[in-house]
Amino acid sequence: MGKRKRDEDYLLKKLKKIEDRLSRRRNEETNSESAWDHEEDPIAMDTEFGSDNASAVAVKNIDTNTPNSLPTGDEEIILDEAFLTLLGDAPKDESVAGPNIQKDIAARLREVIKNGLKKEQKEKILEEYPFPANCQLFRAPVLNPEIKAAVSDLLQKKDSSIEARQNQTGVAVTALSRALNILALEKSETNQILVKHISNASRLLCDSHCIDTRLRRNFLVSTLNNKLKETLKDTKRDKFLFGEDLSEALKATKAISKSSQDLKNITTKPKPGTSRSQPSGSQNFLNLKSPYPGVQSRKPVPSSQRATGWTPPVKNQARRPQTQPSSARGTARFKHSARRT
Structure with missing residues (x-):
């Protein structure tokens, strides 16, 4: 340093x-x-x-x-084709920009995109466009009570948030549908162009509504019983997320499962380590081991001898050690020493 x-x-x-x-x-x-x-x-x-x-x-x-010997930063140098070839292929700009929107309209839409609508403004717009009587599917489907009772509170909150977004999408489709009704009364070339743009926007919003419905169904089905997944996937949405006839579909699935179990030929398999048939008589105890080493296990008494009370003696049976008092042990040692002398 x-x-x-x-x-x-x-x-x-x-x-x-x-x-x-x-x-x-x-x-x-x-x-x-x-x-x-x-x-x-x-x-x-x-x-x-x-x-x-x-x-x-x-x-x-x-x-x-030589003040002009080197180019300044403000000057733009035009390269020839040979030099550009040495540099390699130029990057391609795949993004295609459409025509500009009127600046006042663009400024307001950009503000909503960045910060969203205020709560009062949103509620006012939602109340202004009730769902049409002949298009109640614009409304988000309600979660079935059977599914609601089987999932956790966290999943219910997640489903409710997507349901609120679906309702807002349905209101947007309703507003565009009213504009289409007005344009349908007057037929002109200008109106046809407007109808095309509004119809495209309406169909895209309807597709987003359908995607949210599938999203709700998929993450709810993934947490339920595997045996009922196919039944839940086959249901169609109406005002309920899994259809009004969900209870009947579940009952039918359970009945079919029970009937199939009854029709199957059930065979009980023996436990490992045990024989299929238990032999009778004295062979039951031939493989039993004595708990004491060197002691032969006692054979079962035949029924003819069991009546008289006679039992055969056990050969080569080791005697268990017995505890004796101290005086008895001293007498035993004295007798043993006397025998040796």
């Missing part, structure tokens, strides 16, 4: 020295009536001003002698 600081100070001093020399030189040129010879070699001035300011004087001479 110290070396860099010294280098910067040195360069600043050099630059200040060059600027002082140039300013003195300009003052001398202003006071004197003679001018510099433009053909003089700028490097020759190095003997008077030193080698540090030679490059600065050379730049000054270039700027004064």
